[in-house]
Amino acid sequence: MSTRTVPTLAELRPAPKVLLHDHLDGGLRPATVAELAETTGYQGLPTSDPVELGRWFRDAADSGSLESYLETFAHTCGVMQTEEALVRVAAECAEDLAADGVVYAEVRYAPELFVERGLSLDAVIEAVQAGFTEGERRAAERGHRIRTGTLLCAMRQHARALQIAELAVRYRDAGVVGFDIAGPEAGFPPTRNLDAFEYLRTNNAHFTIHAGEAFGLASIWEAIQHCGAERLGHGVRIVDDVKVAADGQVQLGRLAAYVRDRRIPLEVCPSSNVQTGAAPSIAEHPIGLLARLRFRVTINTDNRLMSDCTLSSEFATLAETFGYGWADVQWFTINALKSAFIDFDERLDLINNVIKPWYAPRL
Template structure:
């Protein structure tokens, strides 16, 4: 492009840049106003606040505890208002709209169907409602001049015993908007190996799955997710840093698990703000993503739970840019990593990279170069 060095992008450039999101929870991204509306419609009276701004602050403060278990407790309120078909359609549509408004062009959004049955819906009806909402949100985004494609990941809860049932559900809907499977929930005491039957089933069906691992527990959970279960991606995977040694002279030595993860190009669904909230990292500047980027792991940037973390893809990149001095080239590297790791067919991933992502960044870089030339007169 040019021998000039790109500056760190501005907030506007970050928002306009095409972004890819692989790790985002549907029940962790509701608009506060929507929660209040749905609580009123369904008769749910457990909300701690009834004004949108105050409720948003409550969620962020409650989640900012340093404990994964306490962080997960906040979902009781969002799940409580997501028990009807109408609520699920609305939440999913708004999710797609909000992501598109933030410059996300492709997203995989996960949710646990088993957590939305209290109002009498069946598992099939839950999936159909969410898929309908995503399609509606994509349509509204197009009308607003944005482009986004949303795929669903069906999640099974690690502490429950429905993983195989949810895996079969994901497989039945793999051609109608569901792109893969996931397990989530507290890691300690609930290893992924409890659900081997689900993973073996998915492998037999040539289906995709990711596993929450290496967030609160550590290297054993990563090893189990990969070597026992055969995960395609790692949800978070931040504790892989425990298998990397940095000497005083700056030299780096990878342990065998870390080397395996890097050499096999296993995607890491990293969620910086969420990791700080749950105590998996101490600060943005100290977040392992900085070193993993330098070592060329297949790291990706994600939001996890936009409501609980008070975040967006743009905010995550703004914070990482401030911490590590990232440029548009770095943003593109993370974005292409994510698109390469998506659970849609190869030709569709390639088209997104070549027709949407690379042209989008090229346009931003050209605008930067034009501005620099106009400013310096060179």
């Protein structure tokens, strides 16, 4: 990787960046959680003080377990059960990402998690899309250009994947760019949802699959070979199929070689991976080896509230840890844009007219 000057957090913030793996219900502002709890009557919060609440989410997520980590979402989902709340959260999401220099973002959420107070799945989707449109408008007023696309998630432990896949296809001309399955990996393999993936393929729709985070190579193999995933949500356990000898020689197993050769994107979320136990620390995170071996690695936030992070802070942490320079940041960014679920012309426009011109004088 590059040996150029390591950029600081302040320098990274205005850099145009691309985000592919960010959960809407994992990125709320702590103050918004507190305010929505008051206006919607949600009484489950551990505290109503925004500063203390932000700290609580971070500490609660630092469990080393994906299952425990996911429990924090009971509170964010709990305050997102009205159209007004969904519009607000989506608008603020777009504003916050744009202020952090993100020029294209794919934000995912599971519509089925927001129907507890009677909203239909369609109403949920339309409220979120309205919010993103408003957030993009507000960002533009502040001089920040951002394009948002949404991914509809089905929950692994439920049995609604086909229904959610149908919604992703129905709304793909209204801002929904793809589909995903999320939730606990162990015990809920992606092959439980083969009908949904077959439906998506026959309708020429895009999809990614959470795999290789809490569970190992088997989940990655199933996601790719049985389900046909275009991208891997996290995917870091692919490193289990890479052997590094004492002399530094590297040997890729069949699956790792396939993933690298096919340029299957890895939606890597470093801070989140440490919190859930998928990596012991940032310094020991598989991204160091995977990037050096030129897998198609992308850098992502996963859940900005739970990890108390931004995309800029993730890049800053990696730059400080691994010595990444501007050439590396551009490489990760172009990787993400090449892997995005928007059309080729849009991707090319952002690469040639936004990304490369900004980074060129810094390389």
